[in-house]
Amino acid sequence: MKNKSDIPDCIIxxxxxxxxxxxxxxxxxxxxxxxxxxxxxxxxxLSRTLPDITTKMLTQTLRDLExxxxxxxxxxxxxxxxxxxxxxxxxxxxxxxxxxxxxxxxKQLETESLVK
Amino acid sequence: MKNKSDIPDCIIxxxxxxxxxxxxxxxxxxxxxxxxxxxxxxxxxLSRTLPDITTKMLTQTLRDLExxxxxxxxxxxxxxxxxxxxxxxxxxxxxxxxxxxxxxxxKQLETESLVK
DNA sequence: TATCTTACATACCAAAAAGTATGTATTATT
DNA sequence: AATAATACATACTTTTTGGTATGTAAGATA
Numbered sequence: 001m002k003n004k005s006d007i008p009d010c011i012i013x014x015x016x017x018x019x020x021x022x023x024x025x026x027x028x029x030x031x032x033x034x035x036x037x038x039x040x041x042x043x044x045x046l047s048r049t050l051p052d053i054t055t056k057m058l059t060q061t062l063r064d065l066e067x068x069x070x071x072x073x074x075x076x077x078x079x080x081x082x083x084x085x086x087x088x089x090x091x092x093x094x095x096x097x098x099x100x101x102x103x104x105x106x107k108q109l110e111t112e113s114l115v116k
Numbered sequence: 117m118k119n120k121s122d123i124p125d126c127i128i129x130x131x132x133x134x135x136x137x138x139x140x141x142x143x144x145x146x147x148x149x150x151x152x153x154x155x156x157x158x159x160x161x162l163s164r165t166l167p168d169i170t171t172k173m174l175t176q177t178l179r180d181l182e183x184x185x186x187x188x189x190x191x192x193x194x195x196x197x198x199x200x201x202x203x204x205x206x207x208x209x210x211x212x213x214x215x216x217x218x219x220x221x222x223k224q225l226e227t228e229s230l231v232k
Numbered sequence: 233t234a235t236c237t238t239a240c241a242t243a244c245c246a247a248a249a250a251g252t253a254t255g256t257a258t259t260a261t262t
Numbered sequence: 263a264a265t266a267a268t269a270c271a272t273a274c275t276t277t278t279t280g281g282t283a284t285g286t287a288a289g290a291t292a
Binding site: 014015016017018019020022025026029030033090093094096097098100101102103104105106107108109 | 130131132133134135136138140141142145146149206209210212213214216217218219220221222223224225
């Protein structure tokens with residue numbers, strides 16, 4: 001997107017689509033949520049927190065989130081490598097709403113369990 | 117999912133993932149948002165509201181949302197067929213949060229436009 | 233009779249997202 | 263010398279999601 005005129009009307013009129021482009025996918029919102037819970041997490045900690053993620057996807061998703069300015073990556077020049085991830089200010093804006101989603105999701109799970 | 121014990125710990129502890137399974141994908145949240153705006157929409161109206169969607173995906177997405185009890189489908193026994201879609205009570209619970217997402221997305225678009 | 237309307241079905245294809253397996257760099261530790 | 267630690271890279275494969283093209287039913291309309 002070079003400028004606003006390149007943006008189709010439905011994007012201008014539908015921030016939902018755009019927002020989902022930024023935080024959609026299997027892992028992004030979960031990573032943001034965990035960073036919201038813990039403030040700072042290292043690569044290995046994230047890996048252990050999301051046991052179903054592969055290193056390929058963890059790396060790729062963190063890179064996407066960093067490029068989208070939702071998280072900040074801080075590298076310490078050490079061996080072995082030490083890298084910390086935390087939410088950016090923009091990323092923090094999403095937390096109340098990911099929290100809401102989390103609560104809704106949990107409630108739905110409980111409802112499903114009761115019904116079944 | 118037969119019962120709660122079948123649910124992996126990370127699901128219990130991460131409603132975000134579950135919620136995204138329910139409303140993730142290219143079209144679901146947008147359909148919910150438009151139904152939130154208009155209350156009731158017919159198949160053709162939804163198709164025109166989301167010009168980039170194919171009939172295959174519109175049908176499939178509406179079916180998924182109905183099976184997940186986020187929307188309600190009302191069929192009038194007429195020819196040509198007339199079918200109306202609206203939000204269920206559960207679906208309505210998501211609207212404040214999709215609205216929030218929409219506003220955040222629009223703001224991000226504006227920010228991007230100004231930066232560029 | 234031919235065409236239109238609406239809401240789909242469906243088989244096959246394409247693109248995107250995610251996964252697998254193997255590998256690297258460099259200091260620290262055993 | 264061998265192994266460990268951490269955070270990745272990368273080529274190829276598989277899975278998932280979405281798209282294309284063609285088609286249907288039945289009453290209404292021209």
